[in-house]
Amino acid sequence: MAGAPTIVSVCGSLGAGSANRDALDVAAGRLRTTGVVHDVPHVAIAAVPMFDPAAVDDPPPAVAELRAVLEAADGVLIAAPEYAGGLAGGIKNALDWLVGSGSLYHRPVAVLSAGTTGGGFAIEQLVRTLSWQGALTVATLGIAAPATKMDGGRFTDPSTLAGIEAWADRLATAISLPAPALLARVREVVSPFGIDAVRFGLADQ
Numbered sequence: 001m002a003g004a005p006t007i008v009s010v011c012g013s014l015g016a017g018s019a020n021r022d023a024l025d026v027a028a029g030r031l032r033t034t035g036v037v038h039d040v041p042h043v044a045i046a047a048v049p050m051f052d053p054a055a056v057d058d059p060p061p062a063v064a065e066l067r068a069v070l071e072a073a074d075g076v077l078i079a080a081p082e083y084a085g086g087l088a089g090g091i092k093n094a095l096d097w098l099v100g101s102g103s104l105y106h107r108p109v110a111v112l113s114a115g116t117t118g119g120g121f122a123i124e125q126l127v128r129t130l131s132w133q134g135a136l137t138v139a140t141l142g143i144a145a146p147a148t149k150m151d152g153g154r155f156t157d158p159s160t161l162a163g164i165e166a167w168a169d170r171l172a173t174a175i176s177l178p179a180p181a182l183l184a185r186v187r188e189v190v191s192p193f194g195i196d197a198v199r200f201g202l203a204d205q
């Protein structure tokens with residue numbers, strides 16, 4: 001698999017039997033079996049402390065490590081729950097640490113939220129906070145009522161599995177797109193959220 005891209009995953013849930021974590025595992029399995037990558041390392045964010053603006057240029061070790069892993073990646077899969085009508089705080093906090101370092105700047109990212117109502121608010125907030133730091137959201141996916149689509153802590157519902165696989169495929173495809181086509185893809189994803197793709201500073205078609 002010479003020349004394979006580096007794709008990593010980040011999960012915003014620590015829950016036992018997390019639906020978001022299993023969705024990432026399904027996506028990783030897809031990228032492995034289709035030969036895109038050998039593996040999709042999971043980047044833990046549980047040790048990332050509360051954002052401290054004074055520490056942006058001399059961050060704690062967990063942040064320095066997170067930044068390094070993401071900066072070495074060609075693409076990132078993010079899955080996070082919706083809590084109390086918004087994006088799970090742990091992932092928002094981790095992403096806030098990446099603004100000053102530009103670690104996700106111009107990096108293709110696919111975002112997903114599995115949760116009771118389908119994670120619409122979490123997805124919207126993820127797309128916005130990623131876009132505000134110049135990350136390129138190339139795919140979104142909401143999974144409603146995940147428990148009804150899982151068995152033994154694993155997604156088993158065929159159409160949900162197909163949706164997760166298609167979501168992973170969209171990231172894999174985006175990684176090798178030339179800038180104009182990549183921008184077109186991002187515009188398609190972010191425009192429904194009222195985000196102007198001009199902010200990404202990529203060449204237009």
Ligand SMILES: Cc1cc2nc3c(=O)[nH]c(=O)nc-3n(C[C@H](O)[C@H](O)[C@H](O)COP(=O)(O)O)c2cc1C
Nearest residue numbers: 013015018019020081082083084085115116117118
């Ligand atoms: C504190 C808390 C708040 C929640 N708030 C919402 C919510 O606002 N909208 C929603 O759709 N689901 C909500 N849920 C349900 C979660 O989205 C659901 O349990 C999801 O499966 C959690 O992700 P995980 O399985 O990856 O841990 C909430 C769950 C918890 C524990």
